Amino acid sequence: MFHKVLIANRGEIALRIIRTCREMGIQTVAVYSTADRESLHVRFADEAVCIGPPSSTESYLSVPRIMAAVEITNADAIHPGYGFLSENADFAEVCAEYGIKFIGPTPEQIRKMGDKITAKETMVKAGVPVIPGSDGLVKDLKSGKKIAKDIGYPIILKATAGGGGKGMRIVWEEAEFEPNWDRARQEAKAAFGNDGIYIEKFIEEPRHIEFQIAGDQKGKVVHLSERDCSIQRRHQKLVEECPSPFMTDELREEMGKAAVQAGEAIKYEGVGTVEFLVDKYRNFYFMEMNTRIQVEHPVTEEVIDHDLIKEQIKIAAGELITGGNYYPNAHAIECRINAEDPFNDFRPSPGKISSFHSSKGHGVRVDTHVYAGYNIPPYYDSMVAKLICRAPTREECIKKMERALDEFIIEGVKTTVPFHQRLMKNEHFRAGNFHTGFLNDFDLTAEPKK
Amino acid sequence: MFHKVLIANRGEIALRIIRTCREMGIQTVAVYSTADRESLHVRFADEAVCIGPPSSTESYLSVPRIMAAVEITNADAIHPGYGFLSENADFAEVCAEYGIKFIGPTPEQIRKMGDKITAKETMVKAGVPVIPGSDGLVKDLKSGKKIAKDIGYPIILKATAGGGGKGMRIVWEEAEFEPNWDRARQEAKAAFGNDGIYIEKFIEEPRHIEFQIAGDQKGKVVHLSERDCSIQRRHQKLVEECPSPFMTDELREEMGKAAVQAGEAIKYEGVGTVEFLVDKYRNFYFMEMNTRIQVEHPVTEEVIDHDLIKEQIKIAAGELITGGNYYPNAHAIECRINAEDPFNDFRPSPGKISSFHSSKGHGVRVDTHVYAGYNIPPYYDSMVAKLICRAPTREECIKKMERALDEFIIEGVKTTVPFHQRLMKNEHFRAGNFHTGFLNDFDLTAEPKK
């Protein structure tokens, strides 16, 4: 086992990792920028090294600075957390050169999954379903129609240079193909000066359902069931839960199998997440793989009763996976508490927390690096806490979350607590009836229904 | 289900009950003395009524004052918590007269278990093992010898007027009976002016192992497995855990069966605890039954994944128990954090908490009513928090507890945190090798072993 782990991250995840290391008897080194001097990860680590100014590029994203901190502290492993350098293959490579264990997959594995095209090809080879589409740009109307027919309607036309929904058109049946094709090209030309178009299957009422996997250094891969992360705002996850209210036992078997195949295809080492889109008919498609621990990992920890960071470190130290897949034995929901004003377009609200009280009690967990008096710096992401509830059933879990949100007190900055309070009361959310577009229709300013 | 529950208690248990009520959609009324104006239970309840001055007899122990608070708030049920009026049959009777549901057993059940002699007789009838002994006072030397022989050595001679160990003598074999008999009587005479002596089986290396039970209004009783509470100081529990490190599957079956029999014998309604002494040969003997929720109930909650307060309220509302017994699916330990100075004979240390940070993270729960700036009043008990850890194994649970204790920050008053830190490092504790006399030998002031 490692002697001393340097945590190349900040905030709650750094603190989270320190906790597990302490429980494992491993010494910890925190690194921090000058903006994070008063963060709890600095305080709770055995050692702490200031590595740079607030700017991430000169601190948490700076490989030389982090490696220098490793050198002066003699750490023998690095935990990258999530974000920052966690999916940086070059960093993993530098670690290897220096004989420092990067707690995560190999540089090659990171690269394979980091590039979307390579990842998709690998998945196709492994027999994992991907979103069907044209093989690159569509030549002309005729071949477009043929491709659309092969894929099956509805399909979506996308501008290769596009973004932000521009140049995107959904086509529901063949009769509508031609006019949409023309308009999509015109729009793309006007907006981007490039009328290249490709075709993809249109996913109806897509849910974001991901599978947590773990693979050891001998190529054994298991899955730890799913997380439903469909509650998103502009592709930012806000709420995650397990089990997914949309899941069935059969679908879990199928998707779990696909996730394990995805991991096995690259002999994945470490913990990782295979993200899928699931349409309303319960067809599922590989989206991408995250080759690191994720923000929402506690949701899985709470329902399978295992510490994922511990498993991650054990795998990195060469321990082998002996068990099989894990299935949820409770229901867990995580609400991300961000310092953002939900009534003002989720505008970030950095500043000083004047008072703070975290929810407590049976089945309530709060992962956070903040406290009363803490100054949320404006340089990094706005997440200040993760509130995780666990209960035997989803209904009880939602009620517990309501109670825990009512009890959560954070003053001095705006937070997303009121957003979550309203979400928990929303009848569609309570019924488990939502997809990734849910928040587009969810009127936050309206009085919630009873 | 109840509409509004008044909590006739204070501190962490009042807050604990409020949390569950909120999750169940039940309104709550807190009552408080003038010393508790700033306690969290006052703040988090839907309504709060000041009922009297600091003295318990004029506030939390005053039936008329509490009933008056029920009247003006229109509560339809009372949760008594633990301590105070929780095992007061007269109070339960008054509640019944006023048509207010007392959340707990009937007055008759409380009385049956409240009186030690009646309780013992009831248990004998129900076939539950009790500590063998003389039937009242021993007439003379000869009959004493006979009783001792029947019970089996070792036995203990106890002065009927005794207390604090005076007039108590352990006899290991018959040859020693006479001299001990004479000396016990002399001592008793000298100390209490009463040389009445009774005989009891001497329990070797006794462990305090209790069983949580639950019974519904139709007489169905189940058990929720044990809690080991052998770590005591002057009969005050300091640490509780489940499973007991001394437990075997067979013993759990036997003791669980006895505990259920104990409950069935009085058609017990509500949650309760049957306390046993277990000797080093794994013989077990009924000690007493607590007809209320206990301080250490979270230990059970963490290993069976159910909210005991919720179950208690459901039973009180007439819901029936449908399941069977519950068995631990993890290991949990609770450390009671008291405002006492462990280096000064556990002298109480009331006063203002200048800074406070509760441990957090996976598998860590803190139940507390205090916060930074809170003034611990000198009028009530000294418990300021319960720190509960849960992990797949006992070893991991202890490590987690060590981490959580290190992370627990409470300044301004002395607490038992350092005591628990040393206990967790003690090799006998770690080996699960302890009984109720353990703390007599445990030298707190010594440096702990590695």
Place this chain on the structure above:
Amino acid sequence: MTFKELQELVKLINKSNLTEFKMKDGEFELSIRTNKHQKQKQKQQAAPQQPAANAPQTAPIIQMPPVQQPYSPPAPQPAPAPPPAKPAAEAPAQEPPKTDGNKQEESKYLEIRSPIVGTFYRSSSPEKAPYAKVGDTIEVGQVVCIVEAMKLFNEIESELAGKVVKVMVEDAQPVEYDQVLFLIDPEG
């Protein structure tokens, strides 16, 4: 001795106040010299134990609101139609800080407080006149109101004498222990 042990030893000695430490492994020799300045040592150990003393400003984790007293109608309930931006738990915190304005104005007056919890009645029955109304002069021992609890009508006797300046509670309203019922001008 392993390296780790050695490392630990060095740390240990460094943290200590030893001035000298010698050791020999072959046939084991040891020699320790401690710091003579016992005073310094004590100082160093003592200081850390009371950081609180030096820290005048401990803001509480929760900014405690002025507690609702006297008894006030329940805060907005979460159950029926909860205003989600203002849950019951936070409600008190959001109340404007209560000023002591009234208090100051009335500080020259004395207070008659309720010795029990119950329902406040100004008279013995609806048809009867109130025991005490503004402007009345009352004496020690005079009944000023009734507080009913558990069907018992408790006559509340004044423990002071003076003129009633203000009746603080409406008729038939619940009162807490220690709640102010009347303001009395002792010079009135």
Place this chain on the structure above:
Amino acid sequence: MTFKELQELVKLINKSNLTEFKMKDGEFELSIRTNKHQKQKQKQQAAPQQPAANAPQTAPIIQMPPVQQPYSPPAPQPAPAPPPAKPAAEAPAQEPPKTDGNKQEESKYLEIRSPIVGTFYRSSSPEKAPYAKVGDTIEVGQVVCIVEAMKLFNEIESELAGKVVKVMVEDAQPVEYDQVLFLIDPEG
């Protein structure tokens, strides 16, 4: 003992307040001498005190200790032989309150701070003279030391001119980002 171990040992001792450390491997001998001048020790810990600590009152849930800067020896580890009354997590809180005494004395001076993390060297090799010593007058752009990181020897150039008043870090000691290396008297 491997080289890495030796290296770590040397760093450790260098960071420590030991005045003497002797060791013999054949039959193992060891002799350690610590700094007698307690005052110096305190000073050394106090000097690094950050302006951040001046930030008057953040009254935190946790009384935040002045953060360990510059890089200082690890707090007592829990793993090897944990002093249970003083766990690592609380350790910083128990440090004696650091005074700003030095800071004030030195406030008329300017600081050269380390722009990177690494190991501080006063000269380009052990035989060479230090780039800058107390009393030297330095100019903008003049190399004043080396900070080594990842086998790169980074020459640190002064951004200010003046006389070196104090060298704040010992040779071959690790330094954090932003750690004060030299005090400069601009009028010197």
